[in-house]
Amino acid sequence: MSGWVRIAGLGPGNDALITPEVTEALAEATDVVGYIPYVARVAEREGLTLHASDNRVEIDRSQHALQMAAEGKRVVVVSSGDPGVFAMAAAVFEALEKGPAEWRDLEVSVLPGITAMLAASARAGAPLGHDFCAINLSDNLKPWALIEKRLRLAAQADFAMAFYNPRSKSRPEGFVKTLEILRQECDPERLILFARAVSTPEEEIHISTLAEATPEMADMRTMVIVGSSRTRTIERNGNPIVYTPRFTPE
Amino acid sequence: MSGWVRIAGLGPGNDALITPEVTEALAEATDVVGYIPYVARVAEREGLTLHASDNRVEIDRSQHALQMAAEGKRVVVVSSGDPGVFAMAAAVFEALEKGPAEWRDLEVSVLPGITAMLAASARAGAPLGHDFCAINLSDNLKPWALIEKRLRLAAQADFAMAFYNPRSKSRPEGFVKTLEILRQECDPERLILFARAVSTPEEEIHISTLAEATPEMADMRTMVIVGSSRTRTIERNGNPIVYTPRFTPE
Missing domain, CATH: 3.40.1010.10 (Tetrapyrrole methylase, N-terminal domain)
Known part of the structure; x- marks a missing residue:
């Protein structure tokens, strides 16, 4: 054989x-x-x-x-x-x-x-340049309560977070709840990145904050990355660079 | 220019x-x-x-x-x-x-x-097949207290965990403490994978449990992956397959 x-x-x-x-x-x-x-x-x-x-x-x-x-x-x-x-x-x-x-x-x-989160991170700069987590937001194969628990603990751990499958037509409410949970746990100025169809001709990168983000910014082809409290932008012509510094002070 | x-x-x-x-x-x-x-x-x-x-x-x-x-x-x-x-x-x-x-x-x-964790995961099976986090265990650029906090919260969130820079000659104690923390937070049968020099001629894959793991199993060329509570092995000739199922029950 x-x-x-x-x-x-x-x-x-x-x-x-x-x-x-x-x-x-x-x-x-x-x-x-x-x-x-x-x-x-x-x-x-x-x-x-x-x-x-x-x-x-x-x-x-x-x-x-x-x-x-x-x-x-x-x-x-x-x-x-x-x-x-x-x-x-x-x-x-x-x-x-x-x-x-x-x-x-x-x-x-x-x-x-x-993997999508690393391609998306590369296109935006280096938002996953420090400790981070990856969470699948689909509750097809796990209870929503577990997703919520992981979101809260990840925010308390101050991880950057990468979300796979943030939103689909059959699950429109999960990402609404995700944004609500993150707004309870994090500062409104926390950076959130929507990277759609990365590396394809349809690629769109949108940088927002938790205060300004809306559920419609994501669909099934979107990778969502939420920065840690240390994640920052560098302004320049075109999209700013989003990155998480390597150093965290005491 | x-x-x-x-x-x-x-x-x-x-x-x-x-x-x-x-x-x-x-x-x-x-x-x-x-x-x-x-x-x-x-x-x-x-x-x-x-x-x-x-x-x-x-x-x-x-x-x-x-x-x-x-x-x-x-x-x-x-x-x-x-x-x-x-x-x-x-x-x-x-x-x-x-x-x-x-x-x-x-x-x-x-x-x-x-990245190393995905190469290591691939060689072992699919231990990162469900929600996971990546933590750099070096405290050169961040306080140890933050590493400890992240380890405990990640364990409570039941993430699989990938550790970069687990141990070096100048930082022998961090991985000792990491194993102690994980033993406090997780079951002794929790799977832990040591993947050294993955994809090179020096590659070594070692599958252990928290109960049996020793600090010397890791060095600077080792990627350490700790499973979630759901991570399991499939026995066969040679190394078992380590994977985390996609499904988590209520």
Whole structure:
């Protein structure tokens, strides 16, 4: 058996942010599986079968990938960003753990990618230049009470915060509540950054404060970064630079 | 004036993890500045001057880069990993903010890279597959009390945690205290992962628990990842897979 599964990160959108390791895996693959818009980023070629599936079928997709590998195929599971950050790696391991014992002998590896928060941070400056946390604001897979608890403790810890999946049409209220919680815990002048579709032609970077931010500033393609109390801007022509200094005084 | 500064991430060590964007910036550069071991990763070529400097001179190095760009040079500042995560981006912006006003007109950009925690996570499975935080354990630039506060709040928030700079010869005691704090806040069976020199020939991955971990398991080349209460292992031949499920029950 020479099949394998490589769970690969395609980065935030621009092909110049795809690592050579991922490019090589795609070149060796017989099959690619993933969410429709991510599979659409993979070039068709002879000998490669593309299996695009819809959102919320991550376990089915993972089982399919593992089953094909067990049959000797070379399968790349594509995620945007990094596969280990709110993406397909955990789903594949859930499927592997619950699947047939022989799947544990398969060669399964994770190929890291540029995750959205680091691409967004880079475009704005260095807002995550000091201690920070990453929180998925979707309550599809966890209770809202846990999200609220993490938001409050992260604010009390004075972490910068990166929010994945801040807002969708089916969950419009979560980001409203998030802004309310942050306004209770942080100063109104706290910086908040909305980075939409980073590294793509639709990229939009908007820098605001907790006092001025509105829920509509975010959608499902937006990465939201809230600064720590130390995060600051440098004014210049065009967008200011947003960064968090390395030094924190006593 | 056509000079620029690009603050670029070289990833954790393996050249297959360097993005094409960074490779192109290095190909266009007239000058590369950075910490000695990172500059050593850049191939010499005609027309390119390498400026390697020692640790702890980040501001001098940043001023040098900005000054050269103001003189029309094309300067790449290299970091390992991602430049926005405990690396050179924040230092360059600190220098820019305090420097001559004309530096604000310079073209300065950040080119993201594969940061150590995501490379380490990928090698182990997906321990950062759910909400997590990143903490620099060095107290060179912040008071230890702030580190301790963040550790306790992060544990109470049940974040997975990634620790940069866990331990050095000059700071042997910080990681001892970190383990003590975590043992007070978390279950002894909590998973802790030591990932040394990930993606290089010296790579070592060691999976332990808080009960069994010792300070000597980490050094300056080690990325430490502590799981959340949900992080689990899948046993198989060789190292187990460590991952954090996407789902958290009520």
